[in-house]
Amino acid sequence: MSQPFVCSKPVEAALAAGRPVVALESTIITHGMPWPQNVEMARGVEALIRAEGAEPATIVVLDGVLRIGLTDEELVTLGQTQGAMKLSRADLAFAMTTGRTGSTTVAATMIAAALAGIGVFATGGIGGVHRGAETSFDVSADLDELARTPVTVVCAGAKAILDLPKTFEVLETKGVPVVGYGVDEIPSFWSRRSGIPAPLRLDTPEAIAAFQKTRETLALGGGVLVANPLPLEDEIDQSTVDGWIAAALADADAQGIRAKEVTPFLLGRMFELSGGRSLEANIALVRSNARLAARIAVARAAA
Numbered sequence: 001m002s003q004p005f006v007c008s009k010p011v012e013a014a015l016a017a018g019r020p021v022v023a024l025e026s027t028i029i030t031h032g033m034p035w036p037q038n039v040e041m042a043r044g045v046e047a048l049i050r051a052e053g054a055e056p057a058t059i060v061v062l063d064g065v066l067r068i069g070l071t072d073e074e075l076v077t078l079g080q081t082q083g084a085m086k087l088s089r090a091d092l093a094f095a096m097t098t099g100r101t102g103s104t105t106v107a108a109t110m111i112a113a114a115l116a117g118i119g120v121f122a123t124g125g126i127g128g129v130h131r132g133a134e135t136s137f138d139v140s141a142d143l144d145e146l147a148r149t150p151v152t153v154v155c156a157g158a159k160a161i162l163d164l165p166k167t168f169e170v171l172e173t174k175g176v177p178v179v180g181y182g183v184d185e186i187p188s189f190w191s192r193r194s195g196i197p198a199p200l201r202l203d204t205p206e207a208i209a210a211f212q213k214t215r216e217t218l219a220l221g222g223g224v225l226v227a228n229p230l231p232l233e234d235e236i237d238q239s240t241v242d243g244w245i246a247a248a249l250a251d252a253d254a255q256g257i258r259a260k261e262v263t264p265f266l267l268g269r270m271f272e273l274s275g276g277r278s279l280e281a282n283i284a285l286v287r288s289n290a291r292l293a294a295r296i297a298v299a300r301a302a303a
Helices: 009-017 027-032 037-051 072-079 092-098 106-116 142-148 164-173 205-217 238-254 259-273 277-302
Strands: 021-024 055-062 065-068 085-087 102-104 120-122 152-155 178-181 200-202 224-227
Touching (some): 009 055, 021 037, 021 277, 027 037, 027 072, 027 085, 037 072, 037 277, 055 072, 085 092, 106 120, 106 142, 142 164, 152 277, 200 205, 205 224, 238 259, 259 277
Parallel strands (some): 021 055, 021 120, 120 152, 152 224, 178 200
Antiparallel strands (some): 055 065, 055 102
C-alpha cells in the first residue's frame, strides 16, 4: 500500500538517512497570523531549525494531498490561501478525500508526523478545555491526540484563552506527561507564569530525548508535552493578558462565535486589543519552541 502522504525531497532525504526532523503545524500560518507576517514567521522558523542541524517539515493538506515539508513557493501560496479548512482528527481524511486544502492543528500534525516517523513537533500552544466547557463541552481534540500518538510536542503551554487548570487536569487524567523545560511552573503562552506547577521538570534537550526513548522502550504510548516558557524579554504580564482575554471572550459571546471559529477569532481580537504585542510575543515563542524542538530532535538522532 502506498504512503498516504508526500514528503518534500529534503524531508524524504533526512528521514531516509536517519537525520533529525522537526514537524511544524500549518494552522498558525492560515489562521493564526496575518499575511505577510505568517510567511515571514514560517520562513524564519524553518531557517532556525536548519541552523540547529535538523530539517523542518511543515505539514498541510494541499488540494487533497497530505504534504510533509513544503517548498518556498508552496509556503507563500499557503500563506495567502483564503478559506482553508482547519483540520483535526475528525476531518483530516475528509479534506484528502474531497481534494480540499486545509491546515493542520496540533492533533492532525501529530497524526501526520507519526505516520512519517517524525518524533518531535514544535508549535505555539496546544488546544485544550475552553472556558465555559462545563456547559459547552468544548474541548480540543489535541488532548486526546496527546494521549494516543507518540510524538513529543514542544509548546509554550496551552493557549492562554483556554481554561488552563482544567486543560492540565485533563492531561493528567489521560496520563500525558507534562514537562516544564527548566522551570517548575507551566507557562501560559504569552506569559511565563500560570500559577500551575509543572508535574515534571527536565533541563536539557538530551534529558527530554532520553525520557521519550524510555517511554518508547516501555511501550507506554502517547506523546510528551514539553512546556517551554518564552524568553523573559518577550513575555507580556499575565494580568494584562487576562484583561485582553476577558474583553475578547465577551466580544466572541456577543457575536455568537462558536466551535472551531473561537480560537482564530480570539487570537485576532487579542492582536487588536494588544496593539500587535500578542503577535510579537507569539512569533518569539514559536521561534523559541522551534529551537528547543530541533535540539531535542538532534539529541534523539544521536542517541
